[in-house]
Amino acid sequence: MPERFPASLQQKIEDRLRYYEDLGIRLFYTDRGPGGASFTGLEAAASAPSTAPVFEESALPKPVPKPAPAKVAPVAGHPPLVAPPSGPSLFEGTDKIKDDTLLKIREDLGECTRCKLHKGRNKIVFGDGNPKAQLVFVGEGPGADEDAQGLPFVGRAGKLLTQMIEAMGLQRQDVYICNVVKCRPPENRAPEPDEVAACSPLLMRQIDSIHPKVIVCLGATAAKTILNTTRGISQFRGEWLEWRGHKLMATYHPAYLLRNPPAKADVWKDLQKVMAELGLQLPKKSKS
Ligand code: SF4
Numbered sequence: 001m002p003e004r005f006p007a008s009l010q011q012k013i014e015d016r017l018r019y020y021e022d023l024g025i026r027l028f029y030t031d032r033g034p035g036g037a038s039f040t041g042l043e044a045a046a047s048a049p050s051t052a053p054v055f056e057e058s059a060l061p062k063p064v065p066k067p068a069p070a071k072v073a074p075v076a077g078h079p080p081l082v083a084p085p086s087g088p089s090l091f092e093g094t095d096k097i098k099d100d101t102l103l104k105i106r107e108d109l110g111e112c113t114r115c116k117l118h119k120g121r122n123k124i125v126f127g128d129g130n131p132k133a134q135l136v137f138v139g140e141g142p143g144a145d146e147d148a149q150g151l152p153f154v155g156r157a158g159k160l161l162t163q164m165i166e167a168m169g170l171q172r173q174d175v176y177i178c179n180v181v182k183c184r185p186p187e188n189r190a191p192e193p194d195e196v197a198a199c200s201p202l203l204m205r206q207i208d209s210i211h212p213k214v215i216v217c218l219g220a221t222a223a224k225t226i227l228n229t230t231r232g233i234s235q236f237r238g239e240w241l242e243w244r245g246h247k248l249m250a251t252y253h254p255a256y257l258l259r260n261p262p263a264k265a266d267v268w269k270d271l272q273k274v275m276a277e278l279g280l281q282l283p284k285k286s287k288s
Contacts, residue, residue, distance in 0.1 A: 100209045102131045105202060109182070115198035117141075117183035117191070123150035127178030127206055134278055135175045136212040137161065138203065139253065140221040141191050147184035152177045157254035161218070164254070168271055169280050176210050178203065180225045190221060200225050207246070214274055215246050219253030238270045240277075249274055 106126055112118060125142040128151050137153075145155035153161045162172055181191040181199040191199075203225070207215065217223035220233040226243060233250050241248045251270040252263050275282075 097205060097208070100205055102127070102206060102209055105205045105209060109202060112182070115181075115183075115195045117181060117185060117195050117199075120186050121183035122147045124182050125150055125152050125179060125184075126182055127176060128152050129172060129176035130174055131176065131210060133174065133176040133210055134213045135170070135216065135274065136207060136210055136214070137165075137175060137177045137216050137218055138207075138222040138226065139177070139179045139218045141179045141181040142184040143188055144184070152179055153254070156258060160254040160257060164267070164271060167268070168275050169282060176206075176212065178206055180221055196221070196225055208244075212246060214277055215243065215248045216270075216274060217248065217250040219256065223250035238266065238273070240273070247277060 109124065109126065112124065121142075125146045139153060142152065143155050143157070145158070146152055152158070161177070165172055165175060180203055181195055182202065183199075185191050185195070207226075215226070217226060217233075223233050223236070224230065226248065227241065227250075233252075237250050237252065239249075241250070249270055251267050252260075257264050257267060274280075
């Protein structure tokens with residue numbers, strides 16, 4: 001079979017497709033009509049102006065006055081937790097631990113070496129925010145800025161997440177933010193299954209301890225880990241799901257929005273549903 005692209009271009013295309021896959025974007029073509037391929041999902045992103053402002057209130061779509069009642073679809077409960085490759089697990093996270101606290105979980109974690117991600121990390125990025133938050137955001141894993149500071153979502157994507165939170169009328173300290181894995185994967189690659197298996201029980205303990213009303217999964221890795229599903233995030237993004245007594249919404253990762261600003265409109269719709277669930281109003285504009 002003849003090669004369609006030079007190897008270097010093919011590699012670039014594969015890398016880019018892997019990036020989209022990590023973000024849960026799998027369907028690019030649904031129909032090939034007479035005029036050529038038809039795109040879904042990314043069509044709007046490709047055609048819309050790339051100068052859309054970032055989560056400034058004036059730039060956001062108008063809120064829906066009375067959102068429709070949230071649709072709740074049952075999802076299988078807890079992922080099967082796989083024991084770490086070596087040593088006894090401190091993550092007894094399959095069942096809720098009585099009186100567990102974030103402090104105790106952090107102590108149990110210690111200077112964790114339960115997966116190979118510990119080799120390249122500078123700082124464990126445990127999580128940050130209100131230990132009694134009504135709203136928890138879960139991302140994939142730390143990047144370079146997070147690894148340096150030991151705090152989640154402090155880089156470019158983190159600034160966008162902060163703007164998203166503020167657009168909801170909240171502050172970062174009102175919510176809790178964490179990731180599926182607590183150590184930075186090399187080259188910002190997606191965490192591998194053994195790394196997710198080793199670290200995710202810790203995430204489950206964090207969520208159980210906080211007991212939020214709503215969990216927002218940012219991107220495919222968080223959604224697939226918590227829901228224990230192989231379904232692409234595009235199949236359930238923006239839908240209310242239920243997980244261990246919490247309402248759960250999966251939406252796009254802020255890193256995806258940095259590359260695809262038009263997708264912010266979808267995320268804003270999702271966040272408006274979360275606001276309605278939490279009884280939040282849009283902040284009123286001050287008259288000047
Ligand atoms: S990613 Fe999680 S399990 Fe792996 S070394 Fe870091 S804290 Fe431990």
